[in-house]
Amino acid sequence: MCRPLCWTYASGVLAVLAARTDDTNPLSGLVVADRPEPDVPEGWRLVRVKAAALNHHDLWSLRGVGLRSDELPRILGMDAAGVDEDGNPVVVHAVIADPDAGRGDEVNDPRRSLLSERYDGTFAEHLVVPARNLLPKPDALDDVEAACLPTAWLTAYRMLLRSGARPGDTILVQGAGGGVSTAAIVLAGAMGFRVWVATRDAERGRRAANLGADAVFDRGERLPERVDAVLDSVGAATWGHSLRAVRPGGTVVVCGATSGDPSPVELNRIFYQQIRIVGVTMGSRDELAGLLAFCAARNIRPVIDRVLPLHQAIEGFAALEAGDVFGKIVFTIP
Amino acid sequence: MCRPLCWTYASGVLAVLAARTDDTNPLSGLVVADRPEPDVPEGWRLVRVKAAALNHHDLWSLRGVGLRSDELPRILGMDAAGVDEDGNPVVVHAVIADPDAGRGDEVNDPRRSLLSERYDGTFAEHLVVPARNLLPKPDALDDVEAACLPTAWLTAYRMLLRSGARPGDTILVQGAGGGVSTAAIVLAGAMGFRVWVATRDAERGRRAANLGADAVFDRGERLPERVDAVLDSVGAATWGHSLRAVRPGGTVVVCGATSGDPSPVELNRIFYQQIRIVGVTMGSRDELAGLLAFCAARNIRPVIDRVLPLHQAIEGFAALEAGDVFGKIVFTIP
Incomplete structure (x- = not known):
């Protein structure tokens, strides 16, 4: 150190x-x-x-x-x-x-x-x-x-406000340990959303479930159904999964890229599935x-x-x- | 042939x-x-x-x-x-x-x-x-x-409806010849937007001005000010310019990628400038x-x-x- x-x-x-x-x-x-x-x-x-x-x-x-x-x-x-x-x-x-x-x-x-x-x-x-x-x-x-x-908590709060989701909708949170993702899990549940979490770390997945996540998946795992919105602070490592996880007309809210910048954009998927990408910083x-x-x-x-x-x-x-x-x-x- | x-x-x-x-x-x-x-x-x-x-x-x-x-x-x-x-x-x-x-x-x-x-x-x-x-x-x-x-015209119409822009706002249309871009130029003007066009083709730029575009720029040219929304059907060749052209909190509406898929995403710019990317297909x-x-x-x-x-x-x-x-x-x- x-x-x-x-x-x-x-x-x-x-x-x-x-x-x-x-x-x-x-x-x-x-x-x-x-x-x-x-x-x-x-x-x-x-x-x-x-x-x-x-x-x-x-x-x-x-x-x-x-x-x-x-x-x-x-x-x-x-x-x-x-x-x-x-x-x-x-x-x-x-x-x-x-x-x-x-x-x-x-x-x-x-x-x-x-x-x-x-x-x-x-x-x-x-x-x-x-x-x-x-x-x-x-x-x-x-x-x-x-x-x-x-x-982090304000960012997660604003991401949820801008997700376009309604109470009862399903929100996928990418990642389970960081300040934004833990905030998103707690706040999304308290706002009445069904909360799914994708993480590469089983122990963090268990802790996410303890915070109230309704289901936990491996990073990149195919979900049982498409979600209404994704909250993504991870970036390169999760971008493709986020675009595939969201329903037609759904929203991917991004606030960071801790794993770097994604590539490619997959613009064809974005317009054909009518996905909204919403960038959020602070509130x-x-x-x-x-x-x-x-x-x-x-x-x-x-x-x-x-x-x-x-x-x-x-x-x-x-x-x-x-x-x-x-x-x-x-x-x-x- | x-x-x-x-x-x-x-x-x-x-x-x-x-x-x-x-x-x-x-x-x-x-x-x-x-x-x-x-x-x-x-x-x-x-x-x-x-x-x-x-x-x-x-x-x-x-x-x-x-x-x-x-x-x-x-x-x-x-x-x-x-x-x-x-x-x-x-x-x-x-x-x-x-x-x-x-x-x-x-x-x-x-x-x-x-x-x-x-x-x-x-x-x-x-x-x-x-x-x-x-x-x-x-x-x-x-x-x-x-x-x-x-x-094409329905797509351009829906793009304008979803641009988040208000009458009097400035819309940048990427490209000047295609069905969507010509439609966007005409419809945006009739909806009360200020219409800017970016094209690599001077002759098409002149024809865009004849359709009512308020200003025409070279593709990728730095604009005099940031716009409220960009309509982009071009993709790879214009993505970076679109992200730089839009004001903080503005919207890039995408409906196609005739020049291919962009790379990289530039996610940092998207979240830090709070840009919305809105995918549109048809209406x-x-x-x-x-x-x-x-x-x-x-x-x-x-x-x-x-x-x-x-x-x-x-x-x-x-x-x-x-x-x-x-x-x-x-x-x-x-």
């Missing part, structure tokens, strides 16, 4: 940074260091972070995807729960965008940015964000649970508010793999890079 | 057939022949065909796509206008499907078939179809014009009724490349295969 470098500032805040990017050895650019107390711009708020969850996006940033070298060092992290300057418990929405620039959907603002891209992220004792990026934390969720929601502030209310109302708990103190963040990064997770990894700040 | 074989039946009807399929030399399987008078199943109607338009689908059938060898010989053709047994002028809807089996959209019936696949097609003096596949022909359109509508009977009414109400005329008597069909097939068309090729039966 890599050992993080350590930088020290006088009277700083502890933070986990991308100091440089490296496509082949992303963890080599990871640094735990003290950073200066952040300035609070007009209209922004200071948050004392209590819990922050890890995402694949943080690994991609360390590989140099979406993070330019002139932005370095940059504090990583998109998900956080904490308290604002007035002591109110808050959850942080990670999309910095103009709500009027995305035609009713701020995530489509062409200049939108995610925390840890143009602005410092959540892996720090103190965080600054625009005031509208703070939402009240429901009492039903503790800080660790609430910190899981703004990225709007309103959708995050909806997700928080949904989790509180239905007693939905995020699936958590492990909780680590922030200064041990590298252990979480290494586990995520190794694919050795089931649910979210959360860092806490005492 | 190939010379068609000729078969003769006593007291038959003239028809254009796929006698065999050949992926590399599709026209070698094309036959003009007399066929026996068709039986009329219960609930079906006999149509005397007056005009029938040619589609890429007919060339794909000759290549063996969607047409099994045990279905041969098969009369080709999907589009027709003519008169029914009572002398009523009719337009033929080419999708043979159970309207209740497609969840409100018959084109999604998993057992749907297009004319010339499991059932004989429209390139014949007489045609039989289920009664519900006949729609009244509007007086405003003559037989040749009406025969252009049920496949429902109700949509064809809507298209006929729209054309009649707004005096919209299909774009016609040439009109040939049915027995000279091979000349039309050869032109389509060579890509030497601007608009529809229509066969007539005196």
Whole structure:
């Protein structure tokens, strides 16, 4: 395992940074260091972070995807729960965008940015964000649970909203361990969908069944019938199966490609079967508010793999890079 | 040019057939022949065909796509206008499907078939179809014009309906000569969209401008701004440009891949820019009724490349295969 470098500032805040990017050895650019107390711009708020969850996006940033070298060092992290300057418990929405620039959907603002891209992220004792990026934390969720929601869980929630499926329809979730797929399994069941899961890992399949999956299949296995929608965060390894698994007129919702970019497209299948491919990244502030209310109302708990103190963040990064997770990894700040 | 074989039946009807399929030399399987008078199943109607338009689908059938060898010989053709047994002028809807089996959209019936696949097609003096596949022909359109509508024009119409775009939005049409792209240019303008066209052929670009395109670009050229939706029937040659041309949250509607299957998918772009890919094939009977009414109400005329008597069909097939068309090729039966 890599050992993080350590930088020290006088009277700083502890933070986990991308100091440089490296496509082949992303963890080599990871640094735990003290950073200066952040300035609070007009209209922004200071948050004392209590819990922050890890995402694949943080690994991609360390590989140099979406993070330019002139932005370095940059504090990583998109998900956080904490308290604002007035002591109110808050959850942080990670999309910095103009709500009027995305035609009713701020995530489509062409200049939108995610925390840890143009602005410092959540892996720090103190965080600054625009005031509208703070939402009240429901009492039903503790800080660790609430910190899981703004990225992977919000993405899964939006994927389900955009799947075109109706309650009672069957949803296939590709993969069973990651943050998005575990969220999708739990949320899809709570929304009234029949939930099928395809995974190459039998143990994760068993754990998916424990989360409420109605049936579990091997990756690529022929299904007993075609499904109404597929949620796919895997990419190359599952694309062909997803296109074959969905009924004519059904939807494949994609939010990532952890196994790389598929090839070929199979456009003939897409148009002849009238399949919709819907790309989803994150969700709007309103959708995050909806997700928080949904989790509180239905007693939905995020699936958590492990909780680590922030200064041990590298252990979480290494586990995520190794694919050795089931649910979210959360860092806490005492 | 190939010379068609000729078969003769006593007291038959003239028809254009796929006698065999050949992926590399599709026209070698094309036959003009007399066929026996068709039986009329219960609930079906006999149509005397007056005009029938040619589609890429007919060339794909000759290549063996969607047409099994045990279905041969098969009369080709999907589009027709003519008169029914009572002398009523009719337009033929080419999708043979159970309207209740497609969840409100018959084109999604998993057992749907297009004319010339499991059932004989429209390139014949007489045609039989289920009664519900006949729609009244509007007086405003003559037989040749009406025969252009049920496949390429219906597909373009449905693509625009599913583009997610609103009047005033900008639509990019990839290609400027084919039946779908010429239809899309004319229909999009009449629906109130701003219409941009990308083509590699300057002469076709000029003709697209004459059809009402607001701007014409070279294929792959960087556009002055991102568009709200792209209509793409080209495939491999335009996929990357289509994904780059569309705004975040916009839609790429695909109905074909005349230049082959694209690779790679560029899934990262699709999910990060939240692009929707929507596959479209044909349209429902109700949509064809809507298209006929729209054309009649707004005096919209299909774009016609040439009109040939049915027995000279091979000349039309050869032109389509060579890509030497601007608009529809229509066969007539005196």
